[in-house]
Amino acid sequence: MLRSMYSGISGMRNFQTKLDVVGNNIANVNTYGFKKGRVTFQDMMSQTLSGASGAQGNRGGINPKQVGLGATIATIDIIDTQSGLQTTGRSLDLALEGDGYFLVKIGDEHYYTRDGKFGLDPATGAIVNGAGLKVQAYKVDEKGERSRDYGDIMLNPNATLPAKKTENVTLTGNLSKDATEGSEIVEQIKVVDEKGVEHKIEVTFTKKGNGWTMTTPALPADPPAQPVELGSVEFDNNGKLTTTNPQVWKIPLPPAEGETTPRVVDIKPDVSALTGKEGASTPLVKPDGNKEGKLTSFSVGASGEISGVYSNGEVVTVGILAIAKFSNPSGLMRTGGNLLQESVNSGTPNIGIAGDGRGTIAASSLEMSNVDLSEEFTEMIVAQRGFQANTRIITTSDEILQELVNLKR
Known part of the structure; x- marks a missing residue:
């Protein structure tokens, strides 16, 4: 059977995968914190008809003769470039400017996300994402000292700050x-x-x-x-x-x-x-x-400080958001729900606070998807034409095989 036919099949599969990735990007054009994917190709193994030979006597060397056997997927990357921010006016809508990921947890499992649509669990007062995973933060004591370990952070909307005598x-x-x-x-x-x-x-x-x-x-x-x-x-x-x-x-x-x-x-x-x-x-x-004062509102600072504002004018910091940074963000695994998980090639997370090499936090804002529709439509055309070209390889190979069959009638 002709090698070109199988090369065409490999090309069709690759461009189908590229279309799948492009389709997923376009589907998530309005998904907050979404990072687009990118497909790259590489050639498959080649069949060697004759090897190379060096120069001998008055004759120069001869290059190897090889026939490629098609293409395969090289990478499907996560392109984690910064996207624009959309102002929402909601205090628990947070966006990261720069490197880093919010850290959320369910049970013993840790996940990472750029989607900062957070809210309060009415039962516990914990800050959670849309799926109920608890946002992780460092606690701050009465002296303003930050804890060494991060954990769940609670905000009680009915909290009261007790009176304290001036000393x-x-x-x-x-x-x-x-x-x-x-x-x-x-x-x-x-x-x-x-x-x-x-x-x-x-x-x-x-x-x-x-x-x-x-x-x-x-x-x-x-x-x-x-x-x-x-x-x-x-x-x-x-x-x-x-x-x-x-x-x-x-x-x-x-x-x-x-x-x-x-x-x-x-x-x-x-x-x-x-x-x-x-x-x-x-x-x-x-x-x-x-x-004495009652909690009237809360705010989040550029470094992730979660502060409660009380009716007596006092502002009390209750926690600082934990932010994770990876040496190879493209190595993270998508798990759905705008969540990512550590992999063996992402590197271990470097967890700390925002503004310490991990970007800063923009409160009352959300990061939009970094999908560019004009770019995606162009990639769609490239994938479509590439797919069509590979089908022509198969039909042409079929015509040649038909001519071979017709040699004997």
Whole structure:
């Protein structure tokens, strides 16, 4: 039987596979996070009619004589190029800009995806994808420390942030050495008492010698009482802090509800970041503590920080999304549902947070498919014509065989 007939068959099979891949790409043109496929061909083995021979005497060498036996599929790649982003306005719609994959889990199985259509499981508050697989993230404790291991992340829409008494205050910025004697700067801070009630307190900085004194108004009295001294700070000629006194602020507060005796709240100040250099005075006084608040919304930052926004103005980070990166993303296995799985040729996942060589996260957006319809239609035409050309090889070979049969009548 003619070799050309079987070569034509191999070509038809290959172009049929190419059409299958093109069809799948076009079918997923609107699939969020989808990465298109690409087929490449390579020649099959060749039949050697005669081998090569080297030069001998006055005669040059002779090249080998080989007849190819058709083509076969070389690769079917995943083309993981970045695609455009579509803004949705939904807080749990996330897109990755750059390398990386979201990490989701069901049972002990890990999967990877670029599709960031996430939501909340109403039963547990876990962040899940459309198929219910749980999104993995690093937890963050009250001190802002990130956990070493990632796991399921929960968001309780009905969460309440308990009240916390003010115990510390941090002072930063500059208190100008150029200010005139007696100059005053007034900063207003919020102090939360032991019952969770918030009080607005004024702190006045007054220039005195090489430093500044700090006072706060006394409680209303008859006759008016003198301002309460909180302490003082002094700086050297280079603007560096030299002395501070006292170590604790004693803030007067009005009587608690149902009581008549005024109170004094002890707050420990941290003035180590204050400077006394030339220029404008820009002191910033930031106390800790907060009144009770209810969760009103949550947001996701560029590095994957999942933060809850509470009615008392506090923003608390509860977790940081885990992002995986592979040395060979094209080696990942498609498992359906916009999910990918690690293979022996993808490399092991390098898991960490976004922005650490793994791209950044765009919140309230989704990554569109990277399928280009104009390119796919062109590839479709190429595959169609290639398929037709291979069928001509078969029909031509058939005509030659018919002529052979007709030699004897």
